[in-house]
Amino acid sequence: MARIVITSGPTRQYLDPVRFLTNDSSGRMGAALAQATIDLGHEVTIISGPVSVSYPSAAKVVDVVSTHEMLEAARWAFHDSDGLIGAAAPCDYMPQQIEKHKLTKTGEGLQLSLIETPDIIATLGTSKRDHQWVVGFALETEDIRFRAIVKMSRKCCDMIVSNSAEAMNSDDNSVEVILRDGSILGQLTGPKFLVARGILFHIQKHLIDQNT
Numbered sequence: 001m002a003r004i005v006i007t008s009g010p011t012r013q014y015l016d017p018v019r020f021l022t023n024d025s026s027g028r029m030g031a032a033l034a035q036a037t038i039d040l041g042h043e044v045t046i047i048s049g050p051v052s053v054s055y056p057s058a059a060k061v062v063d064v065v066s067t068h069e070m071l072e073a074a075r076w077a078f079h080d081s082d083g084l085i086g087a088a089a090p091c092d093y094m095p096q097q098i099e100k101h102k103l104t105k106t107g108e109g110l111q112l113s114l115i116e117t118p119d120i121i122a123t124l125g126t127s128k129r130d131h132q133w134v135v136g137f138a139l140e141t142e143d144i145r146f147r148a149i150v151k152m153s154r155k156c157c158d159m160i161v162s163n164s165a166e167a168m169n170s171d172d173n174s175v176e177v178i179l180r181d182g183s184i185l186g187q188l189t190g191p192k193f194l195v196a197r198g199i200l201f202h203i204q205k206h207l208i209d210q211n212t
Protein backbone atom coordinates (compact mmCIF):
# COMPACT_ATOMS: atom_id res chain seq x y z
CA MET A 1 0.00 0.00 0.00
CA ALA A 2 1.39 3.39 -0.99
CA ARG A 3 0.42 6.82 0.36
CA ILE A 4 -0.41 9.14 -2.49
CA VAL A 5 -1.22 12.86 -2.58
CA ILE A 6 -3.35 14.20 -5.44
CA THR A 7 -3.70 17.93 -6.12
CA SER A 8 -6.98 18.68 -7.85
CA GLY A 9 -9.16 21.51 -9.13
CA PRO A 10 -8.37 25.20 -9.59
CA THR A 11 -7.04 27.70 -7.07
CA ARG A 12 -8.26 31.27 -6.62
CA GLN A 13 -6.28 34.46 -6.19
CA TYR A 14 -8.43 37.23 -4.79
CA LEU A 15 -8.11 40.86 -5.97
CA ASP A 16 -10.53 42.10 -3.32
CA PRO A 17 -13.04 40.31 -1.00
CA VAL A 18 -15.34 39.34 -3.89
CA ARG A 19 -13.28 39.17 -7.11
CA PHE A 20 -10.69 36.57 -8.01
CA LEU A 21 -8.53 35.14 -10.80
CA THR A 22 -8.80 31.40 -11.39
CA ASN A 23 -8.37 28.56 -13.91
CA ASP A 24 -11.06 26.59 -15.68
CA SER A 25 -10.85 23.24 -13.88
CA SER A 26 -13.64 21.02 -12.54
CA GLY A 27 -11.61 18.60 -10.39
CA ARG A 28 -13.08 15.66 -12.36
CA MET A 29 -9.67 14.28 -13.40
CA GLY A 30 -8.47 14.51 -9.78
CA ALA A 31 -11.60 12.67 -8.58
CA ALA A 32 -11.15 9.94 -11.22
CA LEU A 33 -7.45 9.54 -10.32
CA ALA A 34 -8.34 9.31 -6.63
CA GLN A 35 -10.88 6.54 -7.31
CA ALA A 36 -8.44 4.59 -9.51
CA THR A 37 -5.72 4.93 -6.82
CA ILE A 38 -8.07 3.72 -4.06
CA ASP A 39 -9.18 0.81 -6.28
CA LEU A 40 -5.54 -0.36 -6.34
CA GLY A 41 -5.53 -0.42 -2.51
CA HIS A 42 -3.58 2.80 -1.87
CA GLU A 43 -4.24 5.60 0.63
CA VAL A 44 -5.18 8.93 -0.93
CA THR A 45 -5.07 12.52 0.31
CA ILE A 46 -6.62 15.05 -2.08
CA ILE A 47 -5.58 18.69 -1.81
CA SER A 48 -8.42 20.43 -3.60
CA GLY A 49 -9.25 23.95 -4.66
CA PRO A 50 -12.91 25.06 -4.77
CA VAL A 51 -14.89 22.51 -6.87
CA SER A 52 -18.40 21.10 -6.98
CA VAL A 53 -17.31 17.57 -7.94
CA SER A 54 -17.62 14.88 -5.24
CA TYR A 55 -14.50 12.99 -4.24
CA PRO A 56 -14.46 9.29 -3.21
CA SER A 57 -15.48 8.92 0.44
CA ALA A 58 -12.39 6.77 1.12
CA ALA A 59 -10.09 9.72 0.32
CA LYS A 60 -9.00 12.32 2.86
CA VAL A 61 -9.79 15.74 1.38
CA VAL A 62 -8.02 18.96 2.39
CA ASP A 63 -9.80 22.05 1.05
CA VAL A 64 -7.72 25.05 0.04
CA VAL A 65 -8.35 28.28 -1.86
CA SER A 66 -5.09 29.89 -3.03
CA THR A 67 -1.98 28.43 -4.71
CA HIS A 68 0.12 29.17 -1.61
CA GLU A 69 -2.39 27.27 0.55
CA MET A 70 -2.32 24.35 -1.92
CA LEU A 71 1.48 24.31 -1.78
CA GLU A 72 1.56 24.31 2.03
CA ALA A 73 -1.09 21.57 2.33
CA ALA A 74 0.62 19.47 -0.38
CA ARG A 75 4.02 19.94 1.29
CA TRP A 76 2.63 18.67 4.63
CA ALA A 77 0.86 15.70 3.09
CA PHE A 78 3.78 14.80 0.79
CA HIS A 79 6.24 14.68 3.68
CA ASP A 80 4.79 11.32 4.87
CA SER A 81 3.84 10.05 1.41
CA ASP A 82 5.36 8.00 -1.38
CA GLY A 83 4.13 9.95 -4.36
CA LEU A 84 2.26 12.99 -5.62
CA ILE A 85 0.04 13.34 -8.68
CA GLY A 86 -0.36 16.99 -9.72
CA ALA A 87 -3.73 17.11 -11.46
CA ALA A 88 -4.65 20.58 -10.18
CA ALA A 89 -4.74 23.71 -12.32
CA PRO A 90 -3.32 26.20 -9.84
CA CYS A 91 -3.68 29.88 -10.71
CA ASP A 92 -0.22 30.97 -11.86
CA TYR A 93 -0.63 34.70 -11.11
CA MET A 94 -1.69 36.70 -8.09
CA PRO A 95 -2.19 40.43 -7.65
CA GLN A 96 0.78 42.19 -6.09
CA GLN A 97 -1.67 43.73 -3.65
CA ILE A 98 -4.99 42.37 -2.30
CA GLU A 99 -7.53 45.11 -1.50
CA LYS A 100 -9.17 44.80 1.95
CA HIS A 101 -12.40 46.37 0.69
CA LYS A 102 -14.34 45.84 -2.52
CA LEU A 103 -12.85 47.94 -5.33
CA THR A 104 -15.22 50.67 -6.47
CA LYS A 105 -15.69 51.36 -10.18
CA THR A 106 -14.28 54.71 -11.25
CA GLY A 107 -15.22 54.67 -14.94
CA GLU A 108 -11.51 54.57 -15.83
CA GLY A 109 -10.82 50.83 -15.87
CA LEU A 110 -8.41 49.00 -13.59
CA GLN A 111 -4.70 48.23 -14.07
CA LEU A 112 -3.65 45.00 -12.39
CA SER A 113 -0.08 44.26 -11.42
CA LEU A 114 0.40 40.50 -11.17
CA ILE A 115 3.22 38.36 -9.80
CA GLU A 116 3.75 34.62 -10.27
CA THR A 117 2.60 32.13 -7.65
CA PRO A 118 4.86 29.21 -6.68
CA ASP A 119 4.83 26.06 -8.81
CA ILE A 120 3.67 23.25 -6.52
CA ILE A 121 5.03 20.19 -8.31
CA ALA A 122 8.29 21.94 -9.24
CA THR A 123 8.79 22.86 -5.57
CA LEU A 124 8.05 19.32 -4.38
CA GLY A 125 9.78 17.66 -7.37
CA THR A 126 13.06 19.43 -6.65
CA SER A 127 12.99 18.55 -2.93
CA LYS A 128 11.63 14.98 -3.07
CA ARG A 129 13.51 12.20 -1.29
CA ASP A 130 14.98 9.17 -3.14
CA HIS A 131 11.98 6.87 -2.65
CA GLN A 132 9.43 9.58 -3.55
CA TRP A 133 8.01 10.26 -6.99
CA VAL A 134 6.04 13.08 -8.63
CA VAL A 135 3.71 12.85 -11.64
CA GLY A 136 2.75 16.05 -13.45
CA PHE A 137 0.19 16.93 -16.08
CA ALA A 138 0.89 19.15 -19.08
CA LEU A 139 -1.76 20.90 -21.11
CA GLU A 140 -0.38 22.31 -24.34
CA THR A 141 -1.87 23.42 -27.65
CA GLU A 142 1.27 23.11 -29.84
CA ASP A 143 4.51 21.03 -29.86
CA ILE A 144 2.60 18.95 -27.32
CA ARG A 145 5.03 16.06 -26.72
CA PHE A 146 8.19 18.19 -26.79
CA ARG A 147 6.79 20.77 -24.37
CA ALA A 148 5.53 18.05 -22.03
CA ILE A 149 9.01 16.49 -21.87
CA VAL A 150 10.63 19.89 -21.24
CA LYS A 151 8.08 20.54 -18.47
CA MET A 152 8.73 17.11 -16.90
CA SER A 153 12.45 17.79 -16.77
CA ARG A 154 12.12 21.40 -15.53
CA LYS A 155 9.73 20.36 -12.75
CA CYS A 156 11.76 17.22 -11.80
CA CYS A 157 8.79 14.92 -12.42
CA ASP A 158 9.19 11.16 -12.81
CA MET A 159 6.33 10.89 -15.27
CA ILE A 160 4.19 13.38 -17.18
CA VAL A 161 0.68 13.04 -18.54
CA SER A 162 0.26 15.22 -21.59
CA ASN A 163 -3.31 16.23 -22.42
CA SER A 164 -5.06 18.68 -24.72
CA ALA A 165 -7.24 21.69 -23.91
CA GLU A 166 -10.42 19.67 -24.67
CA ALA A 167 -9.84 17.89 -21.34
CA MET A 168 -10.91 20.93 -19.35
CA ASN A 169 -14.39 20.72 -17.88
CA SER A 170 -15.14 17.62 -19.95
CA ASP A 171 -16.07 14.01 -19.04
CA ASP A 172 -13.55 12.67 -21.56
CA ASN A 173 -9.81 12.98 -21.95
CA SER A 174 -7.11 11.93 -24.40
CA VAL A 175 -3.60 11.68 -22.97
CA GLU A 176 -0.09 10.45 -23.61
CA VAL A 177 1.90 9.07 -20.66
CA ILE A 178 5.65 9.77 -20.76
CA LEU A 179 8.29 8.38 -18.38
CA ARG A 180 11.27 10.44 -17.04
CA ASP A 181 13.67 8.90 -19.62
CA GLY A 182 11.41 10.19 -22.42
CA SER A 183 9.88 6.81 -23.28
CA ILE A 184 6.25 6.94 -24.38
CA LEU A 185 4.31 4.47 -22.23
CA GLY A 186 1.05 4.78 -24.11
CA GLN A 187 -1.90 6.82 -25.34
CA LEU A 188 -5.21 6.67 -23.49
CA THR A 189 -8.53 8.05 -24.75
CA GLY A 190 -12.03 7.86 -23.28
CA PRO A 191 -14.03 8.75 -20.18
CA LYS A 192 -11.84 10.25 -17.42
CA PHE A 193 -12.45 7.32 -15.06
CA LEU A 194 -11.02 4.88 -17.66
CA VAL A 195 -8.12 7.17 -18.57
CA ALA A 196 -7.37 7.49 -14.83
CA ARG A 197 -7.23 3.69 -14.49
CA GLY A 198 -4.76 3.53 -17.39
CA ILE A 199 -2.57 6.26 -15.83
CA LEU A 200 -2.58 4.40 -12.49
CA PHE A 201 -1.56 1.20 -14.27
CA HIS A 202 1.61 2.97 -15.48
CA ILE A 203 2.22 4.64 -12.09
CA GLN A 204 1.89 1.27 -10.33
CA LYS A 205 4.25 -0.48 -12.74
CA HIS A 206 6.95 2.17 -13.19
CA LEU A 207 6.89 4.16 -9.93
CA ILE A 208 5.24 2.23 -7.09
CA ASP A 209 6.51 -1.29 -7.84
CA GLN A 210 10.02 0.09 -8.58
CA ASN A 211 10.25 1.64 -5.12
CA THR A 212 9.05 -1.29 -3.01
Ligand code: C5P
Pocket (backbone or CB within 6 Å): 007, 067, 086, 087, 088, 089, 090, 091, 092, 117, 118, 119, 120, 121, 122, 135, 136, 137, 138, 139, 151
Ligand atom coordinates in the same frame (compact mmCIF):
# COMPACT_ATOMS: atom_id res chain seq x y z
O1 C5P B 1 0.38 25.06 -15.65
P1 C5P B 1 1.29 23.99 -16.19
O2 C5P B 1 0.96 23.55 -17.58
O3 C5P B 1 2.77 24.33 -16.03
O4 C5P B 1 0.98 22.72 -15.27
C1 C5P B 1 1.72 21.54 -15.44
C2 C5P B 1 1.74 20.76 -14.16
O5 C5P B 1 2.23 21.59 -13.12
C3 C5P B 1 0.41 20.22 -13.67
O6 C5P B 1 0.66 18.94 -13.12
C4 C5P B 1 -0.02 21.20 -12.59
O7 C5P B 1 -0.79 20.58 -11.59
C5 C5P B 1 1.32 21.62 -12.04
N1 C5P B 1 1.35 22.98 -11.51
C6 C5P B 1 1.60 23.16 -10.16
N2 C5P B 1 1.65 24.45 -9.65
C7 C5P B 1 1.46 25.51 -10.46
C8 C5P B 1 1.21 25.33 -11.84
C9 C5P B 1 1.16 24.04 -12.32
O8 C5P B 1 1.76 22.18 -9.44
N3 C5P B 1 1.52 26.73 -9.94
